[in-house]
Amino acid sequence: MISCKEYAQVMKETLRKRIETMDKKPALSIIQVGDDQASDAYIRGKIKDCEEVGIRYIVQKLSENVSEENLLYNIELASCVADGIIVQLPLPRHINVTHVKNAIPKEKDVDGFRRDSLFECCTPKGIIDWLDFNEYELCGKNAVVLGRSEIVGKPLVNMLIDRGATVTCCNSHTDLFLESELSNKADIVISAIGKAKFLDWMDFGTDCDVIVDVGINRDENGKLCGDVDRDSIEKLKDGIYVTPVPGGVGLLTRVTLLKNIVEACENGYTENTVKDAISFLKKKDYFVRKIPNNLCENAKECLETGHGECDYCSCFACLVGNE
Ligand code: GUN
Numbered sequence: 001m002i003s004c005k006e007y008a009q010v011m012k013e014t015l016r017k018r019i020e021t022m023d024k025k026p027a028l029s030i031i032q033v034g035d036d037q038a039s040d041a042y043i044r045g046k047i048k049d050c051e052e053v054g055i056r057y058i059v060q061k062l063s064e065n066v067s068e069e070n071l072l073y074n075i076e077l078a079s080c081v082a083d084g085i086i087v088q089l090p091l092p093r094h095i096n097v098t099h100v101k102n103a104i105p106k107e108k109d110v111d112g113f114r115r116d117s118l119f120e121c122c123t124p125k126g127i128i129d130w131l132d133f134n135e136y137e138l139c140g141k142n143a144v145v146l147g148r149s150e151i152v153g154k155p156l157v158n159m160l161i162d163r164g165a166t167v168t169c170c171n172s173h174t175d176l177f178l179e180s181e182l183s184n185k186a187d188i189v190i191s192a193i194g195k196a197k198f199l200d201w202m203d204f205g206t207d208c209d210v211i212v213d214v215g216i217n218r219d220e221n222g223k224l225c226g227d228v229d230r231d232s233i234e235k236l237k238d239g240i241y242v243t244p245v246p247g248g249v250g251l252l253t254r255v256t257l258l259k260n261i262v263e264a265c266e267n268g269y270t271e272n273t274v275k276d277a278i279s280f281l282k283k284k285d286y287f288v289r290k291i292p293n294n295l296c297e298n299a300k301e302c303l304e305t306g307h308g309e310c311d312y313c314s315c316f317a318c319l320v321g322n323e
């Protein structure tokens with residue numbers, strides 16, 4: 001199999017070249033509420049990816065105590081200027097996640113979280129694209145999905161069915177003995193249960209050739225690991241490819257997000273200029289609270305005048321680009 005890492009590199013290079021030819025470069029808005037450390041790390045990854053391929057981005061970092069109303073305003077603000085919007089999860093408990101998901105226009109929901117999103121969820125889509133890239137034939141295969149979440153298990157089941165696989169989906173209520181029996185009979189197992197090293201060599205039979213490990217957990221020593229005990233598989237099973245954690249499915253998710261952002265830009269739903277965005281916000285009595293610290297000279301000017309001419313910082317003015 002071509003590894004997730006190699007695949008992601010090839011895809012990023014393809015996207016970089018595609019973006020190079022685009023007159024208006026794609027723009028992503030990442031909204032973060034609070035200071036969750038895991039979210040910081042995810043966002044750093046997304047920023048690095050954007051920089052590598054030439055996607056402009058802005059991070060709107062809001063306080064842990066921000067009201068839902070203010071967060072929704074920030075989403076509206078982002079909608080004026082960005083092709084894709086991400087509200088990083090988890091959110092504080094006082095904020096209703098469904099309200100937030102529905103506030104992101106479906107044509108900018110590059111995470112694919114809305115049911116009517118124009119985009120597919122990044123993790124399952126990334127897995128299927130990677131399997132396709134490897135010319136892994138799913139038609140007629142026996143696939144077992146462990147986990148039934150809205151953003152991984154459930155959409156993945158549909159995608160596998162669409163490709164002609166026979167699919168079984170287990171959840172936390174599935175009898176453990178049955179679950180092990182099912183995965184033993186599978187050709188491909190995709191695990192998204194979030195339990196460190198929960199599956200070992202005994203859970204997989206001779207037909208199994210690929211295990212896709214979606215879990216991101218910490219082991220007993222605090223080290224990142226997946227749902228699968230890789231060591232036991234490597235020692236005791238031949239011919240099974242297990243995606244690594246870290247460096248596996250996470251990279252597939254990230255590259256699919258980039259594809260979605262580029263597609264969102266190409267769809268051409270974002271035509272607003274800074275001037276439009278500012279007048280829209282003024283009409284809504286909106287006060288832009290968060291301006292990046294290292295605002296460049298051009299940006300200072302364009303926030304006042306509505307003209308942006310700078311490609312070097314990530315303030316809204318530069319994000320939108322020239323009028
Ligand atoms: N939190 C962890 N992963 C993700 C992701 O892919 N998207 C969003 N919005 N939040 C996350």
